[in-house]
Amino acid sequence: MFLQKGLFGGLTLGTNATVQLEFRRADRKPVKAASIKGKGSETEQLPLYTNKDSVVGEIRVANTPGKKVEHQGIKVQLLGQIELKTERGTPNDFLALVRDLAPPGDLTSLQTYSFEFNDVEMQYDSYRGLQVRLRYLLRVTVSRSYGTSIVKEFPFWIRNTEDVPPPPPGPQPPIKMEVGIEECLHIEFEYDKNKYHMKDTVVGKIYFLLVRIKLKHMEIEIRRRETIGSGSHARNENETLAKYEIMDGAPVRGESIPIRLFLSPYDLAPTYKNVHNKFSVKYYLNLVLVDEEDRRYFKQQEITLYRASDAQKSAAPSPQSSTAALQPQSESPSSS
Incomplete structure (x- = not known):
């Protein structure tokens, strides 16, 4: 029929x-x-x-x-x-x-x-x-x-799935990065890993070690970068897929803010590296801080996305329940 x-x-x-x-x-x-x-x-x-x-x-x-x-x-x-x-x-x-x-x-x-x-x-x-x-x-x-x-x-x-070996037993060391402005701002942020399947959850924390400027709010963006060509002929196109406001108001020294980003509601595809020598696709978590004069400060962390099989997703460990959840500001249907 x-x-x-x-x-x-x-x-x-x-x-x-x-x-x-x-x-x-x-x-x-x-x-x-x-x-x-x-x-x-x-x-x-x-x-x-x-x-x-x-x-x-x-x-x-x-x-x-x-x-x-x-x-x-x-x-x-x-x-x-x-x-x-x-x-x-x-x-x-x-x-x-x-x-x-x-x-x-x-x-x-x-x-x-x-x-x-x-x-x-x-x-x-x-x-x-x-x-x-x-x-x-x-x-x-x-x-x-x-x-x-x-x-x-x-x-x-x-749609193809990727066979990813399971992580070794025991807790895995988080990915830590520091960002700051000399004698004004010092922030440390960490994520639980840098490779996620497309229905995964990004778990992390942000620590304020030094705060001498007046911050108004902070958000995290999921960004996709397409690159066609290579070398001097490479052409990049960036797209912001989602924004999460994780802080509204001025932080103080010693404050810690938990992060829990759900990837499943968004229009994501896997990370692609040099597909048929024509194009690549990368993803970034972009931390954005805005002060009271609307100056914006950025820090990016590249992450790798892959499409897991149902067996792999069910076998993946759940994020720690002690981390507070963030509500996305906007949603779009997944098309990948």
Whole structure:
């Protein structure tokens, strides 16, 4: 039975033919759907696969009643592409597979074609960012000797998990950093670790060792940095994904403020390092302090994010319950 058109179906192409595609799994289990954030508050439902999955399905090509479609062959391609904002209109294909469905002929009635792409190497996650997009799609082409060929694309989404070795037994040393202004401000902050899965919780503390300026409030931001290119041609784009106010009012010397940041409500993707020599994605916890004259002081700590399997998430130790929770100022749906 075909999935709904609005989900994974097809649309009329040109005036003479329609193309529909049903995604399936080789093990006959239902195809999962990923809810992907689009423009504004829009979301899109896409078929969800992972690395080494077999992408199989069925394609229906139908002519408009009473009209014959002459063609030079029908094929389906499985493509993996990276599109950079600086190279708009020229995607880089890192994966290209093809299956021929029909030889040249005439389309006079509904035709159904099955296809299989077995154990496909899809090592990169799908990703939509500010200046780069990594996507996977099936492209059905009805080639024509005259006129425009009929082409329809059916995107799907890839999510891969990372096998991370469990931490050694016993308490782990926290990550500590100091920041300050000579003889005016001295702060020490610590986080429980620097590598988190995307449903994890960041636990930490901030200590005020010296306070001689009047601070008004303090917040922590989760920032994402995309980098395309390398060396002198590298181009960075920063995006603030979330802000947490952790202090309102002036601190005193010796004061300690606990932190507990929940990552699950936010639009996060894993950390990516030099994907196909095209782009990288990094994350930072950015500590921001504002004084009474609205001067802002910053300190960043890079963290690594990864997508854990359900087994890994359930095996991860829970943060200490003695740490107070922070309420996020705004939330956005996760699209990764």
